[in-house]
Amino acid sequence: MENTVTIGEKDAGARGATAASGSGTGTRAQGRAGSRGRLGWVAIVPFFVVVALFEIMPLLQLALNSVIGRDSETLGLENYIRVFTTPLYQQSIWNSVWISLLSAVVGIVVAFLAARFAHEASPRVRNAFTMILNMMSNFSGVPLAFAFMILMGNAGVLTLIGQRFGIPLLANFDLYGADGLVIMYIYFQIPLATLLLIPAFAGIRKSWREAATILQASTFDYWFRIVIPNLMPSILGTLSVLFSNALAAYATAYALVMNNYALLALQITSRFKGDVQTDAATGGALAVVLIALMVVCTLVNNYFTRRAAKGRELV
Numbered sequence: 001m002e003n004t005v006t007i008g009e010k011d012a013g014a015r016g017a018t019a020a021s022g023s024g025t026g027t028r029a030q031g032r033a034g035s036r037g038r039l040g041w042v043a044i045v046p047f048f049v050v051v052a053l054f055e056i057m058p059l060l061q062l063a064l065n066s067v068i069g070r071d072s073e074t075l076g077l078e079n080y081i082r083v084f085t086t087p088l089y090q091q092s093i094w095n096s097v098w099i100s101l102l103s104a105v106v107g108i109v110v111a112f113l114a115a116r117f118a119h120e121a122s123p124r125v126r127n128a129f130t131m132i133l134n135m136m137s138n139f140s141g142v143p144l145a146f147a148f149m150i151l152m153g154n155a156g157v158l159t160l161i162g163q164r165f166g167i168p169l170l171a172n173f174d175l176y177g178a179d180g181l182v183i184m185y186i187y188f189q190i191p192l193a194t195l196l197l198i199p200a201f202a203g204i205r206k207s208w209r210e211a212a213t214i215l216q217a218s219t220f221d222y223w224f225r226i227v228i229p230n231l232m233p234s235i236l237g238t239l240s241v242l243f244s245n246a247l248a249a250y251a252t253a254y255a256l257v258m259n260n261y262a263l264l265a266l267q268i269t270s271r272f273k274g275d276v277q278t279d280a281a282t283g284g285a286l287a288v289v290l291i292a293l294m295v296v297c298t299l300v301n302n303y304f305t306r307r308a309a310k311g312r313e314l315v
Contacts, residue, residue: 059291065284079285088262093289096264099181100246107189108239114194119201130198136191145255148175148184176257184252189242196241200234232308240301244294264290 069078083089114133118126139147151158152175162170174180204227212222228235250265257263259270264286271283 062284062287062291065280066288068281070279070281079281080289082282083285083289089267089286092262092264092267092286093293095178095262096247096290097293099178099185099263100243103182103185103189103246104239104242106186107193107242108235110186110190111193111197111238112235114190115197115201118194118198119204130195133191133195137188137195140188141251142255144184144188145252148180148187148256152180152183177261180256181253181261181263184256185246185249188249188252189246192245193238193242196238197231197234200231203230229308233305236301236305236308240297243297247290247293247297 066079067075118129158170208226268283268286271279
């Protein structure tokens with residue numbers, strides 16, 4: 001009996017020791033997990049600091065400037081009334097919208113064809129094509145404007161060729177106006193849109209083509225009734241990115257036309273960096289209008305993207 005009790009006591013002691021050891025191991029694991037969690041929060045603090053200092057605070061400052069009247073110095077819509085009643089600002093908004101929309105639409109059409117080429121090409125050609133697109137997408141701003149001046153400026157290479165051989169389109173092309181801006185915007189829209197569309201083409205299935213062939217569908221039916229409807233969410237998303245990209249473009253336009261053409265981005269900069277005096281109130285209102293246009297574009301894109309995606313999934 002004594003031996004039995006002794007063995008039972010030993011088993012109980014062993015179980016207690018095991019439980020204590022397991023408890024200690026769990027506590028240490030929880031402690032390590034807690035340390036990793038705290039380390040993760042510490043590591044992400046710089047991100048929140050950058051967002052607060054360079055995005056949230058400037059946005060709040062712009063919003064505050066936009067509702068403090070330039071002349072009355074009181075809260076109100078004085079600055080917005082000035083923006084929407086001054087012909088220069090009205091023309092700037094209109095020019096920015098139509099140039100951005102036109103360059104985005106032309107860019108998405110050309111990019112669609114380029115992405116199709118990349119999708120159907122061999123891996124080696126696709127990699128080389130993607131490398132060229134990456135280089136082109138980073139060629140913008142002042143270098144791009146300078147390159148177009150060399151090619152199509154008043155004494156540009158293509159301009160002189162047009163004058164020499166009697167080609168009116170080249171000889172009389174006005175680079176320092178709306179035509180030049182549209183051409184340059186389209187140029188830097190195409191590589192960006194192509195890079196965004198290439199992954200979407202990877203989702204095209206071979207079974208779609210096989211099914212279309214069995215049903216005797218034409219090439220037109222295959223692309224416009226099967227492929228494009230399924231790619232429409234990606235196409236609309238890319239179109240939204242292109243529109244916003246062109247709407248906020250500044251360096252390329254400023255290097256080409258400076259303040260000689262009415263664009264929203266140029267007017268905003270001129271209000272904050274005037275030659276004589278600054279006008280932060282009007283500049284803030286113009287900036288808020290620009291942000292509102294981008295937000296509206298994004299909301300409209302999300303709406304049509306959801307409608308395009310609904311019921312378009314092929315199994």
